[in-house]
Amino acid sequence: MRKKTKMIHGGITSDERTGAVSVPIYQVSTYKQDSVGKHRGFEYSRTGNPTRHALETVIAELENGEAGFAFGSGMAAITSVMMLFNADDHIVMTDDVYGGSYRLMTKVLNRFNLDHSFVDTSVPEKVEAAIKPNTKALFLETPTNPLLKITDIQKMVEIAKKHSLLVIVDNTFATPYWQLPLDLGADIVLHSATKYIGGHSDVVAGLVAVNSTDLAEELHFIQNSAGGVLGPQDAWLLMRGIKTLALRMEAIEKNTQKIVEFLQSHEQVSTIYYPGLPEHPGHDIAKRQVSGFGGMISFDIGSGERAEKVLENVNYFTLAESLGAVESLISLPAKMTHASIPRERRMELGITDGLIRLSIGIEDSDDLIEDLKQAME
Numbered sequence: 311m312r313k314k315t316k317m318i319h320g321g322i323t324s325d326e327r328t329g330a331v332s333v334p335i336y337q338v339s340t341y342k343q344d345s346v347g348k349h350r351g352f353e354y355s356r357t358g359n360p361t362r363h364a365l366e367t368v369i370a371e372l373e374n375g376e377a378g379f380a381f382g383s384g385m386a387a388i389t390s391v392m393m394l395f396n397a398d399d400h401i402v403m404t405d406d407v408y409g410g411s412y413r414l415m416t417k418v419l420n421r422f423n424l425d426h427s428f429v430d431t432s433v434p435e436k437v438e439a440a441i442k443p444n445t446k447a448l449f450l451e452t453p454t455n456p457l458l459k460i461t462d463i464q465k466m467v468e469i470a471k472k473h474s475l476l477v478i479v480d481n482t483f484a485t486p487y488w489q490l491p492l493d494l495g496a497d498i499v500l501h502s503a504t505k506y507i508g509g510h511s512d513v514v515a516g517l518v519a520v521n522s523t524d525l526a527e528e529l530h531f532i533q534n535s536a537g538g539v540l541g542p543q544d545a546w547l548l549m550r551g552i553k554t555l556a557l558r559m560e561a562i563e564k565n566t567q568k569i570v571e572f573l574q575s576h577e578q579v580s581t582i583y584y585p586g587l588p589e590h591p592g593h594d595i596a597k598r599q600v601s602g603f604g605g606m607i608s609f610d611i612g613s614g615e616r617a618e619k620v621l622e623n624v625n626y627f628t629l630a631e632s633l634g635a636v637e638s639l640i641s642l643p644a645k646m647t648h649a650s651i652p653r654e655r656r657m658e659l660g661i662t663d664g665l666i667r668l669s670i671g672i673e674d675s676d677d678l679i680e681d682l683k684q685a686m687e
């Protein structure tokens with residue numbers, strides 16, 4: 311089955327008993343046993359729920375994995391994956407990971423002595439240098455937010471193999487439509503399904519897929535023990551989102567390319583961060599690694615003042631955090647998603663006061679361009 315077909319026919323797509331073409335929402339906590347200890351595959355919905363199971367099957371298929379898991383949020387998914395490790399283990403992590411992942415490592419999991427180093431994983435030598443005797447995994451995010459830095463997953467897998475490390479990839483930005491980390495040798499791929507997979511700004515969820523039955527068994531044990539599962543209604547919404555993921559990603563990318571062209575022609579815009587541009591530092595790797603450059607653009611408009619004016623004057627771009635929805639979103643990382651990072655550190659990373667981040671939706675690109683144009687004037 312090819313990708314687009316998998317999104318429609320992958321996983322469990324209908325109800326065997328009734329023939330319903332959409333998987334029913336099994337709003338249920340417990341299941342009648344035919345005799346003591348003899349159940350029909352489901353006993354309690356933390357352990358397994360048919361609607362969640364259908365979603366878990368389709369994400370495993372989309373990512374070419376052995377098994378899939380659905381959690382109550384992207385952070386619940388990441389937390390559960392981190393529970394595969396023990397106290398005094400060490401994780402090497404992309405330095406500009408999602409702020410929530412940074413907070414989880416530095417403010418929560420540090421209490422359990424799970425050690426970490428933040429490294430620019432777009433530079434393999436730095437990753438190699440950060441590996442310690444107790445290092446157990448590389449946690450990569452590619453592309454990153456908001457500068458869309460690219461890490462070479464295959465290169466990371468090579469390094470990991472030498473040191474027997476797991477490779478974990480946060481695939482939220484690229485989605486399984488554009489990037490398949492397990493095919494490149496990664497062990498675990500995860501998503502904030504709140505973003506592109508859900509795609510309609512109406513559900514918070516996390517998904518994981520793993521490449522081996524051993525990891526699948528361990529992660530199911532953790533999912534059932536720690537209990538951060540996704541409810542059946544939200545699982546159903548994600549399956550509905552997945553049906554149009556291919557169409558949305560293609561429409562989003564077409565729009566994004568047109569908006570990048572417009573930004574290139576605008577005299578107020580100094581730097582544009584988009585992996586599809588030949589001058590982007592990760593462009594060559596991205597060309598090999600992904601089948602599409604996605605729908606996120608960041609650009610520098612010179613000053614924080616100017617940036618705030620643009621954000622206040624747009625009509626079709628919604629001023630909001632988050633990304634990956636059908637509606638276009640606009641944000642100012644320095645004052646929103648990255649406000650907790652000290653200014654000096656932000657500047658080092660390239661997150662200037664005038665950096666605007668766009669998450670492009672599926673509106674008519676001419677409207678989006680006209681809107682940006684008038685807001686910039």
Ligand SMILES: *Cc1c(COP(=O)(O)O)cnc(C)c1O
Pocket residue numbers: 383384385386408410411451480482483501502503504505514515516
């Ligand atoms: C949003 C996001 C997360 C966290 O997911 P939630 O669903 O908000 O918990 C993790 N990683 C990336 C890259 C994200 O964008």
